[in-house]
Amino acid sequence: MADAIGDAILAALDDSSRRFVFPSEVAARDRLERSLERSGRKALPLERFISWDAFKALAFPGPSQGRPASSALRSVFARALMEENAGKPFLNALVPRSKAAASPRFARMVAKALPALRDLDGLRLLSPLLRDWQAIRERYAAFLSERALFEPGWNDRTALALSGSYTLFYPDLTTDWTDYEQAVRAMPNAALILAGEERTRYPAAAFATIVDEVRAVLIGLQKAITEGIDPARILISVAAPESVLPILEREAAVAGVSLDMREARPLSESAGGRLLADLLRLAQSQRSFSAMRSLLLDRSRPWKEGLNPRALIDLGIRKHVLAALPTIDIWEASMGAKDDEERKLYRGLRSASERIAEAAGFGQLRSAFDAFRRAFLDEAGWTLAQNDEIARCIRELEALEEASKAAGLGRIQGAAAAYLEELEELRYLPVSEAGGVQVYRFPVAAGCMPAVHFVLNLSEGAAQAASRPLSFLRDDERERLGARDRDLSSGLIALLVRSGERVVLSYSEDGPDGIRAAHQAIDPQSPKSAGLADDRDAWLPNADCLAPSGTAALRQAAVFPIQSSSARAALATVLPPRAAMHGSSGGSDARSYSEGSPERARLLGSALRERVAAAQSTDGALTISDTLIEELESCAFKRLFYRYLKLRPVDTGLSFVDALMTGSIYHNALESLFRPLAEAGLSIVCGESANGGEEGAGASGEARRPDTAELAAALDEAIALQERVHGPFAGMLLRTSRPAFLRDLERALDALLPKLDTHVPIIVEKPNLSAALPERDAMLVGRMDLVCAPRQGAGREPGRGAVIIDFKKRSLPKLKELAPDEDGRLGRYQMPAYAYLLKASGYEPEAAYYLSIEGPSGGGKRLVCAFGDEPKAAVPLEALPALLTALESAAARAAGRLRRGEVYLPREDDQERICADCDYRPLCRAHYTVH
Numbered sequence: 003m004a005d006a007i008g009d010a011i012l013a014a015l016d017d018s019s020r021r022f023v024f025p026s027e028v029a030a031r032d033r034l035e036r037s038l039e040r041s042g043r044k045a046l047p048l049e050r051f052i053s054w055d056a057f058k059a060l061a062f063p064g065p066s067q068g069r070p071a072s073s074a075l076r077s078v079f080a081r082a083l084m085e086e087n088a089g090k091p092f093l094n095a096l097v098p099r100s101k102a103a104a105s106p107r108f109a110r111m112v113a114k115a116l117p118a119l120r121d122l123d124g125l126r127l128l129s130p131l132l133r134d135w136q137a138i139r140e141r142y143a144a145f146l147s148e149r150a151l152f153e154p155g156w157n158d159r160t161a162l163a164l165s166g167s168y169t170l171f172y173p174d175l176t177t178d179w180t181d182y183e184q185a186v187r188a189m190p191n192a193a194l195i196l197a198g199e200e201r202t203r204y205p206a207a208a209f210a211t212i213v214d215e216v217r218a219v220l221i222g223l224q225k226a227i228t229e230g231i232d233p234a235r236i237l238i239s240v241a242a243p244e245s246v247l248p249i250l251e252r253e254a255a256v257a258g259v260s261l262d263m264r265e266a267r268p269l270s271e272s273a274g275g276r277l278l279a280d281l282l283r284l285a286q287s288q289r290s291f292s293a294m295r296s297l298l299l300d301r302s303r304p305w306k307e308g309l310n311p312r313a314l315i316d317l318g319i320r321k322h323v324l325a326a327l328p329t330i331d332i333w334e335a336s337m338g339a340k341d342d343e344e345r346k347l348y349r350g351l352r353s354a355s356e357r358i359a360e361a362a363g364f365g366q367l368r369s370a371f372d373a374f375r376r377a378f379l380d381e382a383g384w385t386l387a388q389n390d391e392i393a394r395c396i397r398e399l400e401a402l403e404e405a406s407k408a409a410g411l412g413r414i415q416g417a418a419a420a421y422l423e424e425l426e427e428l429r430y431l432p433v434s435e436a437g438g439v440q441v442y443r444f445p446v447a448a449g450c451m452p453a454v455h456f457v458l459n460l461s462e463g464a465a466q467a468a469s470r471p472l473s474f475l476r477d478d479e480r481e482r483l484g485a486r487d488r489d490l491s492s493g494l495i496a497l498l499v500r501s502g503e504r505v506v507l508s509y510s511e512d513g514p515d516g517i518r519a520a521h522q523a524i525d526p527q528s529p530k531s532a533g534l535a536d537d538r539d540a541w542l543p544n545a546d547c548l549a550p551s552g553t554a555a556l557r558q559a560a561v562f563p564i565q566s567s568s569a570r571a572a573l574a575t576v577l578p579p580r581a582a583m584h585g586s587s588g589g590s591d592a593r594s595y596s597e598g599s600p601e602r603a604r605l606l607g608s609a610l611r612e613r614v615a616a617a618q619s620t621d622g623a624l625t626i627s628d629t630l631i632e633e634l635e636s637c638a639f640k641r642l643f644y645r646y647l648k649l650r651p652v653d654t655g656l657s658f659v660d661a662l663m664t665g666s667i668y669h670n671a672l673e674s675l676f677r678p679l680a681e682a683g684l685s686i687v688c689g690e691s692a693n694g695g696e697e698g699a700g701a702s703g704e705a706r707r708p709d710t711a712e713l714a715a716a717l718d719e720a721i722a723l724q725e726r727v728h729g730p731f732a733g734m735l736l737r738t739s740r741p742a743f744l745r746d747l748e749r750a751l752d753a754l755l756p757k758l759d760t761h762v763p764i765i766v767e768k769p770n771l772s773a774a775l776p777e778r779d780a781m782l783v784g785r786m787d788l789v790c791a792p793r794q795g796a797g798r799e800p801g802r803g804a805v806i807i808d809f810k811k812r813s814l815p816k817l818k819e820l821a822p823d824e825d826g827r828l829g830r831y832q833m834p835a836y837a838y839l840l841k842a843s844g845y846e847p848e849a850a851y852y853l854s855i856e857g858p859s860g861g862g863k864r865l866v867c868a869f870g871d872e873p874k875a876a877v878p879l880e881a882l883p884a885l886l887t888a889l890e891s892a893a894a895r896a897a898g899r900l901r902r903g904e905v906y907l908p909r910e911d912d913q914e915r916i917c918a919d920c921d922y923r924p925l926c927r928a929h930y931t932v933h
């Protein structure tokens with residue numbers, strides 16, 4: 003590519019009085035380096051290669067006896083001004099007088115607009131909004147002149163008589179060129195090289211998606227490096243980097259390409275900014291759990307030794323610290339006698355964050371922030387980059403402190419919030435620690451001359467650059483005043499086309515934010531004709547292309563040599579040998595447990611198998627419950643990790659009053675209600691419905707037993723028990739829900755008691771029962787919620803018949819799960835297991851019911867009869883023997899699987915149903931595997 007800029011520089015290099023001016027600092031630095039290379043000189047003065055901004059500072063320096071206003075000063079001024087407007091309104095349209103109290107919220111907008119208020123010159127101030135801005139401008143001008151300050155953007159546009167001579171490259175591609183054009187053109191010693199009107203369309207590689215585009219660029223980049231081009235001489239420019247950089251970073255990391263992102267980020271996202279924001283949010287939210295979690299679980303923070311931030315979060319989770327309460331400090335109220343360390347940490351954070359939030363000036367804020375860091379953080383533990391970021395944040399805080407002194411401002415309410423706003427405005431580019439291919443935001447690198455320059459994402463919306471006069475006004479105001487945007491993007495793309503020995507432009511139709519049009523200055527073409535191969539197969543090695551001799555493998559090895567051999571090595575160790583994967587039982591040494599299916603299970607190693615069997619045995623016999631049977635019928639992999647390895651996800655979030663807690667309340671309340679009857683041998687009396695239902699008096703004519711008053715007391719006792727375990731916040735929430743709990747329990751009893759009239763409770767939650775199984779060395783175990791026996795004749799002794807009740811919070815089993823399928827298998831083994839246990843204890847099961855306390859979702863009856871004499875029973879009583887046979891077979895299957903140490907996932911057809919809400923997905927990876 004011809005290099006007109008380079009040639010012009012070279013031709014004038016011997017004239018030591020000539021300086022070269024470029025649109026950006028990046029281009030100026032790059033051109034200095036290229037000029038050294040091309041001229042063969044050892045050194046050149048830095049000040050001969052300057053940016054447009056540096057040139058303006060030389061030619062238009064402002065009043066000689068003043069100091070330029072800083073961004074901190076603008077911020078401080080705007081805040082004070084808008085606070086003044088809140089107290090004594092002088093603005094009418096920018097902030098309507100009726101809303102003047104909200105003025106401080108506009109401070110940031112005003113601070114940003116101040117440098118551009120010079121554009122008001124010469125305008126007829128007809129609208130109230132323009133008059134408001136003029137009023138702000140006048141106050142700002144008075145403020146500056148009282149303090150011998152000046153606003154650089156307002157400087158006189160008469161250029162100084164500079165010594166030497168200047169060549170300005172493409173100044174018309176800068177946003178404020180028109181402001182200075184007349185003065186610069188009048189300078190006798192300034193030569194201009196202008197872009198002018200640009201109408202050419204340049205070939206650009208077009209891709210379907212941004213991911214394809216990024217990958218093609220990375221492949222092109224790898225090829226360039228393989229050809230021997232120094233990575234330091236390759237540049238990437240990205241239009242709208244906010245949405246593309248995450249994709250570029252991710253793909254480059256996968257491809258092992260090192261990038262050096264030269265994209266400044268707001269200081270508020272730096273280590274110091276985030277820390278301050280978290281502390282402020284902690285105080286403002288009155289120490290909400292989520293604010294506490296953001297502060298304490300940010301693992302980049304070096305907490306002092308001896309502090310245990312995780313313990314405080316765990317306490318919040320255990321005690322359900324869901325929200326701040328107006329009357330009590332819920333964290334304090336949730337701590338017990340053993341929580342001294344957590345209490346100390348909590349109190350320290352509370353007072354430190356409040357000091358920061360309440361600081362009434364930047365000086366006070368600085369001391370509060372420093373005190374927090376000294377008390378809680380091990381400053382030696384910050385990384386170099388974090389240290390840099392914090393130092394920069396502190397410098398900005400000092401600048402604000404100085405500015406507020408210069409402005410003569412006393413107390414500044416909300417200093418921390420103002421500081422944080424300032425950090426959001428300031429951008430910070432860290433010194434790059436490692437080398438890598440430099441990546442710039444479009445169009446910063448326009449004018450550079452690398453060996454290869456990739457320019458990505460040239461869509462209409464992304465590649466934007468324009469000069470916007472009166473940008474502080476609303477669009478309708480701008481239009482009325484005839485303000486016209488001056489588009490610079492086509493000229494910048496034309497300059498980028500000349501900014502490299504080889505330049506590749508590219509665009510994708512489906513970008514990060516959806517389908518978009520190509521920029522008008524490009525001509526989308528096939529990647530190949532635009533100089534970029536669309537070689538998808540050359541993207542990283544995958545399992546199908548790892549055969550060493552395949553053509554795809556050879557291409558990949560050429561482009562990604564390290565990744566190719568690493569992937570081959572990794573696959574050899576990660577995946578088991580093919581024979582082991584597809585053998586009928588897998589062999590005891592095949593450890594890829596998630597490869598197993600119910601028909602082709604993987605096997606535990608002998609040591610692990612024995613430990614599992616031991617954990618599942620009592621006195622040498624395997625203990626089998628309906629839960630074990632059902633878990634093994636669905637996913638043995640999950641059971642292995644959950645029951646035996648006890649591997650559980652770590653909670654970092656809060657649960658509200660969850661189903662488990664509510665279910666416990668119902669169980670405890672019903673236990674308290676029925677146990678006294680069991681102990682006294684008293685029968686249940688259906689009696690009058692608590693809700694005015696139709697049941698009427700019981701057969702005996704006695705009053706209802708247990709009665710509603712007893713239910714209320716039993717519920718209160720159950721809530722108190724949960725509060726002791728889960729803390730005061732949970733107790734408070736449960737009491738709020740008490741009327742609903744009571745209503746549901748009463749309705750559930752209304753549905754249940756008619757089935758139990760004259761029956762005596764014989765089992766209420768206890769005891770656990772066990773029974774020998776035909777399977778050798780195996781016994782069935784189980785615990786029932788409620789079992790009642792009909793009273794025998796007129797005596798008090800219960801008979802041997804048994805009605806089984808199982809309480810469910812809401813959902814009930816489906817009838818088809820309760821009846822044997824064509825293979826004689828069941829979806830639920832719970833009731834047959836209970837019937838089996840009761841028979842072994844000398845009872846004759848007569849019926850079994852599931853009772854939904856809250857009523858099944860979607861409506862319907864609260865009771866489901868699993869077996870019995872009822873017409874709607876899932877299984878008639880006479881078919882009970884078939885259920886018991888199905889149970890014995892399932893227990894034998896479960897025992898066999900346990901003894902063999904089988905591990906497997908559900909069949910694929912069953913996974914949607916079984917795997918819903920399972921926490922073990924990242925382990926089994928059943929839902930991530932591409933077959």
Ligand code: SF4
Nearest residue numbers: 637640917920922926
């Ligand atoms: S997600 Fe499915 S296959 Fe994986 S462990 Fe859970 S239940 Fe088993």
